[in-house]
Amino acid sequence: MTTQAIAEKLVAHCRKAAWESAQRELYADQAVSLEPYATPAFAQETKGLAAILEKGKKFEAMVETMHALSVSDPLVANSSFACTMSMDVTMKGAGRMQMTELCVYEVKEGKIVSERFFT
Template sequence: MTTKEIATRLAELCQQGQYEAAQKELYADDVVSIEPYATPDFDKETKGLSNILEKGHKFESMVEAFHSSKVSEPLVTGNSIAFILSMDVTMKGKDRMTFDEICVYQVKDGKVVSEQFFM
């Protein structure tokens, strides 16, 4: 797949809330995920597809309700993809909240090799 094709598919799956499906289909086994900062719940950097899938399960277990999500049209240049992800969620034990983040991906050999999030 080209970077543009990956961007389109990634945005499509994320818009549908199918994050794990996107990761399994589009990510390399040695992918790296970088969060804006380390928290008690998540490390700043996670390496490997299986660890990233586990991180996703952990995040989902912390959510009481997903109300909506929106993904902007992806921007593509060279081997880089970026889009804005907006989520409206209620975390367990907390008030409902909306957050936006810029998601940046690097592609190599037809697979996502890194993801980084900016809030």
């Protein structure tokens, strides 16, 4: 699968908040996820698909209500792509907040091998 095809599939999954489906279909087993900083809920670096899936489940468990979600069309290069993701979300115990991230992905051999989020 080309980087363009992977980018389009990932964006389509994300627009439906189908994070786990996207990860299972598009990520390499050895993928790495990098957050802008460590938090009590998440490490700054998560290694391996199983750990990334677990991180996604933790995030979903923290969400009380997803009021709005938008994902931009991807900007695609040879082996990487980026998009922005914005969420209007109420987190359990933390209230309602707006979050926007720049999401950058690297692709090798037809799979996403890294994701990195910037605020």
